[in-house]
Amino acid sequence: MPAGNVSLRYFVLGLLTQQPMSGYDIRRFVKSLSWLIGGVSSGGLYPALRALLGDGLGTVDIKLRTDRPPRKVYAITDVGRRELRQWVDRPTGPDSSMKAFIMRLLVASNYSPAGLIARIEQRRLQAAASRLALDEALAAMGDSADLGQRLALGYALSVADAELAWLDRELGRVSQEASLVEVG
Amino acid sequence: MPAGNVSLRYFVLGLLTQQPMSGYDIRRFVKSLSWLIGGVSSGGLYPALRALLGDGLGTVDIKLRTDRPPRKVYAITDVGRRELRQWVDRPTGPDSSMKAFIMRLLVASNYSPAGLIARIEQRRLQAAASRLALDEALAAMGDSADLGQRLALGYALSVADAELAWLDRELGRVSQEASLVEVG
DNA sequence: ATGTGCATGTAACTGGTTACATGATTCG
DNA sequence: CGAATCATGTAACCAGTTACATGCACAT
Numbered sequence: 001m002p003a004g005n006v007s008l009r010y011f012v013l014g015l016l017t018q019q020p021m022s023g024y025d026i027r028r029f030v031k032s033l034s035w036l037i038g039g040v041s042s043g044g045l046y047p048a049l050r051a052l053l054g055d056g057l058g059t060v061d062i063k064l065r066t067d068r069p070p071r072k073v074y075a076i077t078d079v080g081r082r083e084l085r086q087w088v089d090r091p092t093g094p095d096s097s098m099k100a101f102i103m104r105l106l107v108a109s110n111y112s113p114a115g116l117i118a119r120i121e122q123r124r125l126q127a128a129a130s131r132l133a134l135d136e137a138l139a140a141m142g143d144s145a146d147l148g149q150r151l152a153l154g155y156a157l158s159v160a161d162a163e164l165a166w167l168d169r170e171l172g173r174v175s176q177e178a179s180l181v182e183v184g
Numbered sequence: 185m186p187a188g189n190v191s192l193r194y195f196v197l198g199l200l201t202q203q204p205m206s207g208y209d210i211r212r213f214v215k216s217l218s219w220l221i222g223g224v225s226s227g228g229l230y231p232a233l234r235a236l237l238g239d240g241l242g243t244v245d246i247k248l249r250t251d252r253p254p255r256k257v258y259a260i261t262d263v264g265r266r267e268l269r270q271w272v273d274r275p276t277g278p279d280s281s282m283k284a285f286i287m288r289l290l291v292a293s294n295y296s297p298a299g300l301i302a303r304i305e306q307r308r309l310q311a312a313a314s315r316l317a318l319d320e321a322l323a324a325m326g327d328s329a330d331l332g333q334r335l336a337l338g339y340a341l342s343v344a345d346a347e348l349a350w351l352d353r354e355l356g357r358v359s360q361e362a363s364l365v366e367v368g
Numbered sequence: 369a370t371g372t373g374c375a376t377g378t379a380a381c382t383g384g385t386t387a388c389a390t391g392a393t394t395c396g
Numbered sequence: 397c398g399a400a401t402c403a404t405g406t407a408a409c410c411a412g413t414t415a416c417a418t419g420c421a422c423a424t
Binding site: 007008009041043044047048067068069 | 411412413414415418419420421
Binding site for chain 2: 010011014015017018033036037038084087088089091092098099100101102103104105106107108109110119122126146147148149151152154155156158159161162163165166170
């Protein structure tokens with residue numbers, strides 16, 4: 001379900017606006033952000049970098065070294081900066097937001113009340129765990145992180161909290177209805 | 185981005201728990217939910233249905249008709265029900281549309297304060313528009329909708345509201361900082 | 369010697385989308 | 397008569413992942 005809009009290509013281009021980097025640097029950096037967006041696979045990254053060159057959005061500076069493989073440092077071009085800006089402004093897709101969970105919800109609603117409750121509880125556990133991971137990331141980052149990371153983390157926290165609140169509310173409601181049915 | 189977890193395969197299997205359906209029925213039904221999760225393409229659906237048969241998760245009842253193409257009605261098997269339940273309980277991973285926005289946020293934070301503000305505002309417009317679409321869906325659905333759709337809509341609304349609130353808050357903060365810098 | 373870090377990449381696969389092909393029926 | 401709806405599907409493509417391949421340097 002690669003949703004055509006989560007474009008690795010432009011994201012790495014965006015990283016190059018901070019400073020020129022090699023593929024390896026990029027992977028390391030993205031990995032340090034894995035709590036937000038996961039990592040990048042080399043099988044995705046290297047072809048993407050080559051494509052950037054081909055389209056004139058980036059350049060390489062190849063540092064040859066006798067002992068090790070050459071270090072290829074990529075940089076963004078002016079054309080790249082222009083295209084990047086367009087990507088940033090591009091809608092992220094008609095909010096089919098939270099699609100994965102919504103699909104499960106639609107399916108789970110066909111289960112018995114007890115089954116549905118079990119599934120919402122399960123989801124709550126997961127949500128709480130990932131919320132905790134965000135908190136840990138927040139603690140770990142301290143004052144060192146840059147604006148982008150702080151913004152991204154804040155956003156993720158807000159959404160995670162909203163989800164938890166919804167789950168708790170709904171869990172209460174569904175349980176109550178279930179017990180009413182039992183009694184009635 | 186095919187996020188390996190948004191599995192069309194299991195979602196259609198889940199729809200079959202409500203009642204046996206043909207591929208066409210499924211497309212129509214999912215299309216009626218397009219405000220939540222978008223549609224299904226036939227190029228995705230028909231292969232998925234065939235795969236369900238191959239794996240023993242579903243069966244077909246082929247109604248031959250002289251005048252029209254045969255109508256193939258699919259139903260879920262017990263094995264299918266078992267696997268489906270596992271899918272429902274499976275973690276969903278960070279949502280891909282959230283990921284798409286976070287990536288843009290990380291990139292946009294490298295722009296000037298004015299640029300960053302413009303980008304957050306842009307996102308706010310989109311978020312408000314999709315929030316509005318959800319409200320319309322809510323109004324349109326009235327009392328007719330089933331539990332699953334009501335749950336899904338409520339969830340989507342909560343998350344959308346949280347996102348809007350975050351955007352407004354952050355827009356205020358970033359603007360203020362920008363004007364402080366200007367003055368200082 | 370053994371594993372970890374540096375550093376590059378390819379091949380096969382996955383889970384989709386887009387666009388196309390086919391053909392009858394029904395509605396305006 | 398033409399458009400929409402019913403109803404099936406295929407082929408080409410896309411963006412990405414997984415697993416693999418290669419090889420040197422440095423620390424344990």
